[in-house]
Amino acid sequence: MIRDTIKAAQITAMKAGEKERLHTIRLILAKIKDRDIELRTGGDGGDDDALVTEVLQKMVKQRRESIKLYEEGGRQELADVEKAELIIIEEYLPAQMSDAETNAAIAAIKSELGAESIKDMGRVIAALKERHGPQLDMGKASGLVKAALS
Incomplete structure (x- = not known):
């Protein structure tokens, strides 16, 4: 399951002292937990991997929009931070179709x-x-x- 892979990556990043990676993984887990809470009040959650993938896809879309806006606004340092997060988030997505x-x-x-x-x-x-x-x-x-x- 994708969720387990992400949790294992969190532990690995903590042990390796990778602060930026750990920060992004914690963001991912927080978004997943938010989605779990939404579903707890809303009803059936369905397939866990589908839920996690949906959250990750939404995060990727947000990062791409932010990168575009930061670059248009001349804030390259913020765009670079978003790009780094985007790369880490995409690692946990299933392979995309060409x-x-x-x-x-x-x-x-x-x-x-x-x-x-x-x-x-x-x-x-x-x-x-x-x-x-x-x-x-x-x-x-x-x-x-x-x-x-x-």
Whole structure:
């Protein structure tokens, strides 16, 4: 499980004295714990790896947005901190599908559902997320689906 891997990495970072890595891993564990608390009040949590992957993907997206904003604002030192965190967070994500693999999955789902126009985009994205969610950046995938359907 991804959660166990992250906890083991925390212990390793503590023993090795890697302060920046330890800080980022603690951020990850805190976000996961926040999500656990949300689910405790909301109902079923589902698959633990899916939950952790969702949290990690959200953190990656936030870091990428922050990097872009910091670089536009001329704050390179803050962008560098975010980049370092991004690298560490991405280590714990499952391997992401390439564009070619994503396009192949979209084509298979498109033919399976008989999707032909932009009107079918929601159904294709829902099926794509259900089958390949943890391995996809859904922001990028939605653009590929739109291109395939137009």
